[in-house]
Amino acid sequence: MSKPDPPTRHAIHTFDIDNYLNHIIPRPRFYLLPRPISYWFGYRAPKKTGSTPHPRSVLLNYLFSFLGAFIGIAIIENVFRALPPLSGHPAPLVIASFGAAAILEYNAIESPLSQPRNLIFGHFLAAVVGVGVTKLFALLPAPRFEELRWLAGALSVGIASTVMGFTKTVHPPAGATALLAATTPEMTDLGWWLLPLVLLACALMLASAMLVNNLYKRFPLYWWTPVDLTAMRTEPDVVRARDAERADKDADGGEKDSTSSIGSASASDATLGAPEEGKAESGEGEGEVHVSRPGGEQYDTREKKRLRNIHEDPELKIQIEVDRIVVPDWMGLSQWEIEALEGFQTRLRESIGSGSGSGSGLES
Structure with a gap:
C-alpha cells in the first residue's frame, strides 16, 4: 500500500504589529541598576539550569x-x-x-x-x-x-x-x-x-x-514583549545591502542561498538579563525574504524567525518528561498552573505505560 501524500504546506500571511515596533522599541536596562532597585522592576538574574517548580x-x-x-x-x-x-x-x-x-x-x-x-x-x-x-x-x-x-x-x-x-x-x-x-x-x-x-x-x-x-512573586514578567528585542535590531547597511542582493537573485531565478543567518536569542525580555552577542538576522528589512529550504520553497517571515529563536532558547522552554518537569527559574507558577503541568505529565506516563505513544514518530 502506498503512503498517502503529505499535506501541502501553505504560507500563512498574518499581520503582527510587533514586527514593525520591536525594531524601534528599546530593550529594558534594569539589569544596569543595583540589584536592590532592579528587583522591584521585575528583574531577576537569569539562571542557566532549570528546576522543578515548588507550589506556593x-x-x-x-x-x-x-x-x-x-x-x-x-x-x-x-x-x-x-x-x-x-x-x-x-x-x-x-x-x-x-x-x-x-x-x-x-x-x-x-x-x-x-x-x-x-x-x-x-x-x-x-x-x-x-x-x-x-x-x-x-x-x-x-x-x-x-x-x-x-x-x-x-x-x-x-x-x-x-x-x-x-x-x-x-x-x-x-x-x-x-x-x-x-x-x-x-x-x-x-x-x-x-x-x-x-x-x-x-x-x-x-x-x-x-x-x-514583588514581595512574594515577580512582577512584571516583561514590560513590552517576552521576545528578545536585541535579536530584532536593524542590521547595518552593508548587511542589508548584501541580503537585498541575495533576494534579487532569488527573484530572478538565479542562485539561491540555502541557508539564512538567524539571530541567536539566548535571553528574552522575560528574563531581562544582560545582552549577549549573536549573529545578525537576515531579512530584517520590510516585507518577506524568499529562501530555499529542503522539501520545497516557502516564505520565511520575521515572525517565523522569531519563533525559531524562542524554540532554541532553553530559558524559554517548559519540558515535561516522565520523571520530571523542568521550568525556567525566572518563571513563577501559580498552584493551578503547576497542577496543569502535573496533569500533562500523568497523561504522558499513562500513554507510555499503555504503549500508545511508542512508534508514532511524532514530535511535539
Missing part, C-alpha cells in the same frame, strides 16, 4: 491579592480626592474600571493581560476611543444624544476592542473605560480630561503592583 501557599496568594487590591484602589481614591477641579468638573472618586484591573494586577500577575503594556496602553487607547466617539455623538441635540448614549457605548467598546487587538494591548477592564466615557454623565463631562486621569490611575496601580507583588 494558596493562603499567601489570597493574602497578597487582598493586600494589593486594597492598597492599589485606596491609593488611587485618595489621590483623586486631592485633585483640584478639572475645568470646573470635580474629579471622580475613582474610575470604576480600575476595580476590575485590580483583579488582574494583583491576582493574575502571570497573565499577559496584566503586564504594563496592556495595562497602560489598553486603558489609554480605550479612553481615547470612548471620549472621541462620545464627542461625535455630542454634536447631536442634547435630547437626541441622551437617547443614543446606548449606541455610543456599544460603538466605543467595539472600536476599543479592535484597537487593543490591533496593537496587542488587550486589557479586558479597559473595555469598561471606553463604556464609562460614553454612558456615564460624570465621565462625559470630563471630556478629554479623562485621559490624564486614566494615565495617573495606571501609574499608581502599576507602582503599587510592583511594590506588593
Whole structure:
C-alpha cells in the first residue's frame, strides 16, 4: 500500500504589529541598576539550569491579592480626592474600571493581560476611543444624544476592542473605560480630561503592583514583549545591502542561498538579563525574504524567525518528561498552573505505560 501524500504546506500571511515596533522599541536596562532597585522592576538574574517548580501557599496568594487590591484602589481614591477641579468638573472618586484591573494586577500577575503594556496602553487607547466617539455623538441635540448614549457605548467598546487587538494591548477592564466615557454623565463631562486621569490611575496601580507583588512573586514578567528585542535590531547597511542582493537573485531565478543567518536569542525580555552577542538576522528589512529550504520553497517571515529563536532558547522552554518537569527559574507558577503541568505529565506516563505513544514518530 502506498503512503498517502503529505499535506501541502501553505504560507500563512498574518499581520503582527510587533514586527514593525520591536525594531524601534528599546530593550529594558534594569539589569544596569543595583540589584536592590532592579528587583522591584521585575528583574531577576537569569539562571542557566532549570528546576522543578515548588507550589506556593494558596493562603499567601489570597493574602497578597487582598493586600494589593486594597492598597492599589485606596491609593488611587485618595489621590483623586486631592485633585483640584478639572475645568470646573470635580474629579471622580475613582474610575470604576480600575476595580476590575485590580483583579488582574494583583491576582493574575502571570497573565499577559496584566503586564504594563496592556495595562497602560489598553486603558489609554480605550479612553481615547470612548471620549472621541462620545464627542461625535455630542454634536447631536442634547435630547437626541441622551437617547443614543446606548449606541455610543456599544460603538466605543467595539472600536476599543479592535484597537487593543490591533496593537496587542488587550486589557479586558479597559473595555469598561471606553463604556464609562460614553454612558456615564460624570465621565462625559470630563471630556478629554479623562485621559490624564486614566494615565495617573495606571501609574499608581502599576507602582503599587510592583511594590506588593514583588514581595512574594515577580512582577512584571516583561514590560513590552517576552521576545528578545536585541535579536530584532536593524542590521547595518552593508548587511542589508548584501541580503537585498541575495533576494534579487532569488527573484530572478538565479542562485539561491540555502541557508539564512538567524539571530541567536539566548535571553528574552522575560528574563531581562544582560545582552549577549549573536549573529545578525537576515531579512530584517520590510516585507518577506524568499529562501530555499529542503522539501520545497516557502516564505520565511520575521515572525517565523522569531519563533525559531524562542524554540532554541532553553530559558524559554517548559519540558515535561516522565520523571520530571523542568521550568525556567525566572518563571513563577501559580498552584493551578503547576497542577496543569502535573496533569500533562500523568497523561504522558499513562500513554507510555499503555504503549500508545511508542512508534508514532511524532514530535511535539
